[in-house]
Amino acid sequence: MCLTTRSGRDEWWRDAVVYQVYLRSFADGNGDGVGDFAGLRARLPYLASLGVDAVWVTPHYVSGGADGGYDVIDYTAVDPSYGTVEDVRALVADAHDLGLRVLLDIVPNHTSDQHEWFRRALEDPSSPEAARYHFMPPSENPPNNWQSMFGGPAWSRTPDGRWYLHLFTPQQPDLNWDNPEVADDFDRTLRFWFDLGVDGFRVDVAYGLFKDPAYRDNPGIYSPTLFGHGPEQVMTTNQARVHQIWRRWRAICDSYAEEKMLVGEVSLADLDQVGLYARPDEMHHAFQFRLLKSDWDAAAFASTITEALDAFAAVGAPAPWVLGNHDKARQVTRYGSERRARAAALLMLALPGSAYLYAGEELGLPEAPVPDTARRDPIFLRSNGARLGRDGCRIPMPWDSAAPAAGFSVADPWLPQPDGWAGYAVDRQEGDPASTLTMYQQAILLRDLYKAPGSGLASVTLEGEVIRVDLIARDGDPDPITVWINMGSETVTVPAHRLLLASSPDVGGPVAGKLTLAPDTAVWTRV
Template structure:
């Protein structure tokens, strides 16, 4: 990329300028690991409700809760038995209502997770389909006649074939575990049932959903072979899965879901998991009558590399601007090793966070990244992720980013559960309490304090988050120039030095640094150490 900035126009249109989700900071809670309210070693709604004050103090706008439904337990809650209920281990429907009321009282929105691509094999539909091949329920899944070989070469994303056999010899499709049979979205009864599910939770006051596998749902109607087998690529799922993902008909569903949300007076929002290699295809999911947000995961899947970061940011801003949508940004989630470990240091993770929180659009944080948590070492005997087991131990799985949250360094259970409670569902590593919230809250140089300052500044400087961006790069130093669309006179520039040596950049005043040590200002030039990001402005700081 040249040193010349690439400019992007404002993608906001009409009455949606004021929509909260356009530049929101959303905090993802892995419910099982956030806070245990009843002492059974498993996080729950009571625990989450008790910690909402923490989220308010962090400054986020919304909380996204991972699946809470009754589940078969094959894939961390993403194998759903009943979409209109709560797994008793987490509470009940009234606890969700209470969460919504408590959160709204603090000015926080609530997003739930919804899983439309597949159900649990214990779902009433699938159980009926097993019992009667001619039942209406059987037509809601992908069943094919008995045969010696699987119907085609489709592969599970967790490893192995995507087809399993029923006791009577039929084949059924599961793009994840065999306990997660894929729904047949060509059957209108499936779409109608999910309309009812959306309204059930919306009527309870829920503000929106994160949609699992939003690029999936429809499959090739002729069940033709994929041109290749599943192989994770750097940025997402590519042409080797052309028959099982990103079918054109999928957009009909998101228009339908958008209409359901828009039928509520205050509207509802949808953010889709769109793991596709082609960013232009991702952008199509965020057209004005479809999802409000479509996750693109290039930053999350990129190594510490200045060209990759700069090119991704530039392309993503251009793609989402072209469809009139804000860009959602994410560096971590419940499916990916934590940033500190991926990037090789806490210093780099802090710098990346400051970059992300400056970018135009919304920022999605994963619980614990604001504490600088590394990927936890989970003993094989304690692992629960199906990826580990289905790969025969060749893939570590995702347990390491799902270890319970450390709240208190005075407690053996790190404050996740009350003293004397059952052991946590995943073991808490030695030294985990060193990252605890109470310890970091008292340290102005901690990672938690950095996140709090950065999020607070997004409200003070309209150029941050809700502004317009221009991306440029000089060697391994990336520059993001940001200006407010409202004409606010305080532009902000984010510099991130991804090289191995100190850089010298033009700046008048440093607002915030990912690591203040070594950042020196002199005569309009700032020394920017390696693996450091700063926000700067040419104007005096006015904390009105």
């Protein structure tokens, strides 16, 4: 089925609003306390009413369960707790009928230790499967100083004394992409899901895959407080050979009559390096996470926006924007208030390029407290509780304030919902003009109605603690939009003749060409 976009272009992904679903936590269709494809299908009309263009679903494959589905046993099967391959086919059909595209998550850097390849590699060190991973011969110490992103060494021993590489948990052995059999197998995986009708993939650890062939020490240790990987991880990330794979995958996408797309997780500190992943013959989008990792600071936001726009413009690619995802604490908590989170969202939704929303941020969900005994994240477990991990942003969605588990399931959810969670429920916010949900709906609608937000050109100015973004349409629309966000502690006055949208309901209309902007507030205006 051919779907139209607001711009009328085939390149729907350039200014799309994409909604990320953490499948286990979105909606439970069979009553076992775990989200699934049946639940997601039933909630597709909600996504259509929100106004998004596509839904991205986190890993649904048969998995060992060590890292939230990112330890894959079978790349062309569906974990029974989520449904079947036919459920995915039905989801795609339903989504397309509603004008929504469907993106899946693919995990090419590593498999599960229960994958048939790794099991065979453990049984026979001389097998072809063993050559598809990074094995090193027995020795007293690990082969080098490489560290796991989740803490501790990136090397573990097999029963026969060999070392194998895992940049994440020991249950996620890294694949050796210098082996052509690995690339060939993933080609088949892409085509399997594309032939089913899927519209694209979010690519996990897209900056990884290849490692230094000499296995030399890294000059530094990865720190989760950084904006992204840099020279300290030069031996394990951003190897030049990885771009060959994205050109190969792009060619597969382009071989289909209906446009298929790729968005890469590119957690690099250097935005110019991130942009290279989105060159015309590589991925369509490359996530940069500096905005997501920035504190509530006007200078940091303004510089990130300008640098990202420049980096992607240099390769002719749109900039994808993201403030929250399944790996980061909710922005309400990070920024210190829902008011700030709403203002940041209004800024992001105006910026040129695509916007990626994480399920629940449109409800103003905060990071949820999770009892230590209920935590599932390997980051928490491997750090002995020193790092809380990501469970707090993965709490199941609240739908119905009067129903058990806030309408997520008739059973106890797989992660416990905290007291008061039902107060954020969809049914509480729908139709409320002051709700966070309504603000998101209005902002996405305005992206459809006006040419400047999302698909236009931007000029960013920092005025003290206030950011001004002037947006003009690419076709020369003479009536531009200006976005203001006051990230300071003092009320300011800005020029405006018409108020289109405000992040807070307490914003009044312009008077004599001036608008009063309170702290922690954003507005879309006509000047």
